[in-house]
Amino acid sequence: MHSDTEQQNRKKYLKNEKIFFIIKKTVFLYKVFCRAKHGENNMIRIEKLRKSFGPIVAVDEVSFNVEKGQVLGFLGPNGAGKSTVMKMLACFLRPDSGTATVCGYDILTDPIKVRQSIGYLAENVPLYNEMTVGDFLNFVCDARNIKGKERKRSLDRVVPMCSIDSVYHQTIDTLSKGYKRRVGLAQTLIHDPEVLILDEPTDGLDPNQKHEVRELINRMSKEKCIIVSTHILEEVDAVCSRTIIISKGKILVDSTPNKLKEQYNCSLDEVFRKITRKKTVAA
Amino acid sequence: MNSFVAVFKRELKSYFTTPIAYVFLIVFLFFSGYLTFKNGFFEMRQADMVVFFMNIPLLFVFLVPATSMRLWAEERRVGSIELLLSLPITVTQAVLGKFFSAWLFLVIALALTLPMVITVCYLGDPDFSLIITGYLGSVLLAGGFLSIGCFFSIVSKNQVISFVLSVVACAVLVFAGMPTTLNYLSAFLPAGLVSAIGNFSFQLHFESLQTGIVEFKDISYFILMIVGWIVASTYILEERKAY
Incomplete structure (x- = not known):
């Protein structure tokens, strides 16, 4: 029974x-x-993103997708809206209209999830200057909820990767520009994000450091989806598998560096000048 | 919760890695002691801390905005706010983290006035409930001023402007409850309005706590003040963070 x-x-x-x-x-x-x-594979999907500051339209209905394994070089003259797009992707700025998804999370409805899955290096690399490098990285770990053994592992990975071992106990205020930028880079990589958004990552670095950063990007490019904004066109050649040129908030070109060079039959510098000047004159 | 703790810890540490904490503590402890003895602590011939608590609002009107002015103004000027708010931290968590760390700092400052209590105990037999409610009032007053300071620190990127604005706001809210102001107002305003103005000020509720009675209306006044200014801060920060 x-x-x-x-x-x-x-x-x-x-x-x-x-x-x-x-x-x-x-x-x-x-x-x-x-x-x-x-x-x-679309890890970043941007749909008609628009942002204006008063009467100035910084980003005008921009749409594009970025896949895993791609390194997107985001180019454009000063004030073109590159940083604004990146800030919106990092959920720091709220778009006026349109939306974007990062790793499947919407920037408007799921900003915290988005921020968890991206590493964002802001222009000018703002840091907490009164902290030591170690304290600062530990704070980022706290905020990202990386604890115990996992924290030790991430620090052991990221500190040599960005070569900041020698300044680990130094106050950030006393560091040179290059070191500050590397600390910023370490901050963006500490949680091993799937998506990296780097706003002028090599600005102010000496040629050796620039080379190191590019190597780093190249090494990571396969498993990640990376957006890099830059003014240095040789960098695009060195690291990017795709370029978008943007001016006055609108996308002018979406292509690969090699195709652009073939199409215009000249160096990237000249291509950039031709495209942005032509459009400005036409506008 | 983790993000809140992270912001809280970082902020509290930053007080002690910069000279701010030490300058603040020395100035606060010196003046709180100096004013107490100068304003007739011994002449009263009473073992209580009335004279000590009497000076607290005046000291806090200047000193609390001095600690709160950098909370957000500095962050926005340097640009580190972009770093902070691109980490998985919400605006509310960040505001609360900073507010509570600054509040804890002020509580530490108040705790360091403990020798005053020991002095009173040595000299006589004080009524401890009066001392406890006195400290409770001071802690709540610090919280109230701090929430105002936090708000004005978001309003302006410039630390001096945010300091001046919060001093003015705090001073208005203290002096509105002073007997001289209320007497002056009662000359031409209806009694109901005068008492409403009095009830709106920090002074009245702070003094009422000094009597040793913890009343619901006083506690709720302070809590409402703090919550109100903090909520306003989160809204305004959401709007202004990027500019």
Whole structure:
């Protein structure tokens, strides 16, 4: 009698398990289907993003996608809206209209999830100057909820990677510009994000340091999705697999560096000048 | 919660890695002691701390905005706000983290006036409930001023402007409850309005706590003040963070 009920319970349990399994499978298939529909590898999707400051339209309905494994060079003259787009992706600025998703999270509805999955290096690399490098990185770990062994592992990975071991106990205020930028870079990489947004990462670095940063970007490019804004066009040549040129808040060109060079039959510098000047004159 | 703790810890540490904390503590402890003894602590021939607590609002009107002015103004001027708010930290968590760390700092400053209590105990047999409510009032007053300072620190990027604005705001809210002001106002305003103005000021509620009675209306006044200014701060920070 007793074993009968036990058997029945067991059958019920197995049946429930089966139903649960089928549901799980369907959800998984649906997710795969959705991803396929939206382009599987698109880690950043920007849709008609627009932002104005008073009468000035900084970003005018910009849309593009970036896939995993791509390094996007984001070019444009000063005041073109590069930094504004990046700030919106980092959920620091709120767009007037349009939206974007990063790793499937919407910047308007899920800003915290977005910030968890990106590493953002702001222009001019703002840091807390009164802290030591170690304290600062530990603060970032606190804020990103990296604890215990995981914290030790991330610090051990990131500190040599950005070569800041020698200044680890130094106050940030006393560091040179190059070191400050490397500390900033360490901050963006500490949680090993899937998406990197770097606003002029090599600005103010000496040629050796520039080379190191480019190497670093190249090394990471396969598993990550990286957006780099820069004014140095040789850098685009060195690290980027795709370029977008933007001026006055609008995308002028979306291509690869090699294609651009072929198309215009000249160096990237000249291509940049031709494209941005032509459009400015036409406008 | 983690992000809140991170901001809180960082902020509290930054007080003690910069000279701000030490300058503040020395000035506060010196003047709180000096004013107490100068204003007739011994002449009263009573073992209580009435004279000490009497000076607290005046000291805090200047000193609390001095600690709060840098909370956000500095962050916005240097640009580190962009770093802070691109970490997974919400605006509310950041505001609360900074506010509570500054509040704890002020509580530490108040705790360091403990020798005053020991002095009173040595000299006589004081009523401890009066001392406890006195300290409670001071802590709440510090919180109230701090929330105002926090708000004005967001309003302006310039630390001097945010300092002046918060001193004025705090001073108005203190002096509105002074008997001289209320007497002057009652000459031409209806009594109901005068008492409303009095009730709106910090002074009245602070003094009422000095009597040793913890009343709901006083506590709720301070809490409402703090919550109100903090909520306003989060809204205004959301609007102004990027400019």
